[in-house]
Amino acid sequence: MSATLELSLPAAAPVAAPAPSRSYWRVVGRQLRRDPMALAAGLVLLLIIGAAVLAPWLAPADPYKASMLKRLLPIGSPGFLLGTDELGRDMLSRLMHGGRLSLLMGVVPVLAAFGIGTAIGLLAGYVGGRLNMVIMRVLDVFYAFPSVLLAVAISGALGPGMSNSLIALTLVFLPQVVRVAESVTTQVRQLDYIEAARMSGASAFSIIRVHVLGNVLGPVFVYATGLLSVSMILASGLSFLGLGVKPPEPEWGLMLNTLRSAIYVNPWIAALPGALIFVTSIAFNLLADSVRSAMDIRR
Numbered sequence: 001m002s003a004t005l006e007l008s009l010p011a012a013a014p015v016a017a018p019a020p021s022r023s024y025w026r027v028v029g030r031q032l033r034r035d036p037m038a039l040a041a042g043l044v045l046l047l048i049i050g051a052a053v054l055a056p057w058l059a060p061a062d063p064y065k066a067s068m069l070k071r072l073l074p075i076g077s078p079g080f081l082l083g084t085d086e087l088g089r090d091m092l093s094r095l096m097h098g099g100r101l102s103l104l105m106g107v108v109p110v111l112a113a114f115g116i117g118t119a120i121g122l123l124a125g126y127v128g129g130r131l132n133m134v135i136m137r138v139l140d141v142f143y144a145f146p147s148v149l150l151a152v153a154i155s156g157a158l159g160p161g162m163s164n165s166l167i168a169l170t171l172v173f174l175p176q177v178v179r180v181a182e183s184v185t186t187q188v189r190q191l192d193y194i195e196a197a198r199m200s201g202a203s204a205f206s207i208i209r210v211h212v213l214g215n216v217l218g219p220v221f222v223y224a225t226g227l228l229s230v231s232m233i234l235a236s237g238l239s240f241l242g243l244g245v246k247p248p249e250p251e252w253g254l255m256l257n258t259l260r261s262a263i264y265v266n267p268w269i270a271a272l273p274g275a276l277i278f279v280t281s282i283a284f285n286l287l288a289d290s291v292r293s294a295m296d297i298r299r
Contacts, residue, residue: 121181
């Protein structure tokens with residue numbers, strides 16, 4: 001007579017998501033500190049941001065005070081280190097104060113798109129099915145237009161103004177962030193530890209918050225940092241076209257527009273706002289590349 005022996009094995013515990021460890025972030029920080037390009041770009045951005053933040057205390061003159069007798073003074077004029085603009089206003093003061101609005105318009109849309117886009121991408125990637133199809137097909141409509149044209153169209157429809165420009169730029173970057181977040185979430189959702197957490201009875205919200213979010217934020221953050229340079233250029237372009245900040249507020253793109261008529265009289269003065277836009281965008285781009293390279297290591 002045969003007997004059957006049954007063994008009762010304990011249920012396998014859910015495998016925890018491989019969240020970035022402290023040692024991983026220490027390695028990333030060490031990589032950035034050893035990267036001369038990251039240090040140079042960070043120093044340039046630190047100086048620009050510091051000058052913009054401390055502009056009310058560091059600026060040598062009132063950025064709004066005009067003097068028709070001192071129009072378009074050259075660089076190095078007594079009392080005006082970087083000369084004056086078409087209305088006789090101190091260029092150094094206006095450039096320092098203009099950095100506040102230019103940086104605000106360049107950074108805020110990316111941060112808003114990062115937060116909103118990550119949430120939408122997580123939802124679309126984790127739920128999948130028809131919801132994913134509807135969300136992604138709606139966002140695909142935005143890809144039919146170039147970013148510059150889309151920003152101009154949305155900002156023109158909403159009307160000129162800084163708030164409308166921020167909304168327009170956020171809508172331009174939102175589909176790109178959503179696509180990255182959805183792609184990463186779809187890949188993470190198929191991993192074994194997600195299935196183990198689901199089989200253990202964890203709710204969808206808990207799985208997303210504990211297991212998925214930590215693995216999605218890194219790639220989306222790296223991608224979003226690369227959008228900062230594009231955002232700076234687009235924001236300045238909207239102000240240049242009269243769809244962003246309104247006069248007499250100092251903003252680099254608007255200053256570039258108002259100084260167009262001075263390019264034949266004093267081209268160096270007219271080039272200063274454009275040079276700052278270029279340097280800031282390049283610094284953001286180089287720093288984003290360094291962060292991407294530093295984070296692309298095995299944990």
